[in-house]
Amino acid sequence: MAARLTRFLLGYGGTAMATGLQVILLPWIAVAVADLPALQLGWVQASVLLPNLVFLLFGGVLADRRDSARVAGLACLGLAACHGALLLYFSYRLPDLYVLLLYGVCLGVCTAFLQPARDSLVHRSVQRSEGSDGSAVHSGVQHTVTWMMLAQYGGQAVGMLFASRFDQWGVETLLSIQVSALLMASALLFSLRLRSHDSRHRSRLPPGLIREGFTQAWQRPALRELIALVAFNGFVHIGVFLVVLPLLAEDYGRGASYYATLQLAFIAGTVAASVLMLRRGQGREPGRGILMCMLYSAALLVAISLGPTPLGLLLLCGLWGVVAAASAALGRSVVQILAPEEYRSRIISIYQLALFGSAALGALTAGVVSEYAAPLMTLRWAGGASLVAFALLISSGDLRRYRVGMHD
Template sequence: MNDNPNALTDSPTGSFRFYLQGMGVSSFAHGLQIVLFPWLLVGVLNESPERVGIAQMALMLPQLLFVLWGGVMSDNRHPGQHLFRLYLLYNLPCLLLMGALWSGQLSFSVMLLYGFCFGTITAFVQPARESLLSRVVDSQLQQAVARASFVQFTAQSAGIFLAGYMDRIGLLPLIGLQLVMLATSGWLLRNSLGYLPESSMGRRGSTWVDMMSGLKLVWHHRRLFQLMMVVAATGFLGFGLYLVAMPLLTREVYQQGASFFASIQFTFMLGMIIANVIIIRLVGRFRQPGRVLLTSLLIRGLFLIIMALHPPVWLLFLLVLLWGGASGVAMMLGRSLTHEESPQKYRARVVSVYQLSLFGAATVGAWLSGHAIASVGVLTAIGTLGALTVVTALVAIKFSDLWQPLPNDSREG
């Protein structure tokens, strides 16, 4: 079974299979969230672009405020047990939303509170979950990240697909299912890692000093710093725009409903799945991951420019599929490069800087996207941010070390 030197193997204390199961169940729940949250704003409350941007910002703002703290907590705790407790906390925002829907009191204020609570828990979950990944496999992190990404995107697609039937199933049953799946995921992730000696976890010191240690490590590590700048550009120019523009594009440009929006989300995830299947089955491991990452950023900008020309529906879905594929490659490479370049002792803290770069920039991007769409329209805003993405990619290709060939080494992922 392990004659292949590229084969993934469990760590002595971990089970990658349990980790993947936990990731899958969690991602299914988040797939429901991807459709339900924006459509409650756009399709149920009929909010303006500015307010949709503000609500998406409230969902992601905790990443900016708490993710570094979350990374420190993850380095100082057993990540499986820590995740189990965090996943149980998702009950609070889910029950809040269910109560508002049940009583007919759903409002913009409730959505802001729900988004901020859900995002706060996620700010602590993400660095812990990424840190757990590197503890449940012994080698080949690029392959491990690719397989985890495949499970994540596939399960999210299933959740998105099911959420597309919200008119038939009802909002309350879907949110109740989301609650159950999140609790189940926490149990599976807890069981993916056995006992860890105290020496394998960080010493508890000053939280502020520990938070700054992750930032300082990235600041003084040239490739990591440049990687985080590219990740921030992706969050600001792409992710933030996607969260706000896609539901508004559905409603205002194509004049469609929830099923059309869910189909867009499903197509995007399908592109991510296809990209990760290709990586797992055909590529295996990129020898120059930085070049692939920057090329992906350039291509995504071009897709946005074409999308701004108001293509017919079939071409829109093709562009979304390709955009998802390029984003899947970029996400896999960003995560794997972060793991490979950071020492195990500080990995959760460095991962938290990655999350801060992506979601912190996306927070601002979502807010600005809402205002840009309100000012110049959906299509013009998409085209403008697409052009900025192309310019950013070209500058990074010209000046970044990420484009330069790696030394001839044979580092294991």
């Protein structure tokens, strides 16, 4: 494996490990430490995602205008500062709703600049290790994206394993681990920066550059349909996952360790799917695979809504992870292949805005529904909506018919 690709994957894995810790720590601090109800938990979870609605597109512009490795490294330093500030606050008193909202917003702002810059480094790694032939580059992009997803899910699994020791280690130790992981990731991503960078866009204003990104995405029908699909996935699937899963864990009465185990089961599924895709490849029809993943997700949501046993919920979360990893890897590969180099970071930011921006709205909606109905009813409605969306998209065309190599 090329040295640049190794550094990229290690840096990506470091950011993922910090995210894995965050996925467990933030909601559990809100539920178990601050004792917040379901609606306020929804606001806390959404506070991390809502900044994407404002800053993610500007993050894509900045990564296209500046060296994306430098932008990613600085964003990691910002995240480390956020976790360090909460660690300092814990040494004085326990956080309340407003402190957690401020913490979540700051994390969201830094993440909005990190995501497009970090993901745009995929092609930089591929181009250093692959030939210049178009089909070889496309195959290399798919392979590198799969490695990237494995680094993401593996890093998150390590972070969640640490978080599962919440009751033994305490919040302060886990926050210190987050800070250390992000400082390491920052150094690795900084090492990927280029000696020189094209500055032809620096005299232009961001709104015009953002419009260019939307125009480029709209002109590619398969990409346009994919962005609409991931917006639905973010609203229905991620929003439900963020809010309903910790509520279910609390209802089962097994504490933070069980919630962490549910998350680890999900991550184990994502790792298994990524390893399988590394061995077998992603195939020539990724769009069809993404649509089938939506159907499988609908079935899993309905199954969880039936109220499985604690062991059954673990198994279903593992299967959900398999489906989520396959869908995410296929979708990211399509974006990396179809996005022109000059607009790549901006189109990646549009894709991520559709996913995480809608997830913020989905988390708020899931919190409201779970406050006035049962969490299991929220899952049932989400599964039904997914079935309707699948029926609409399978009868459409561009994404379903897209084959790798059909567009240069």
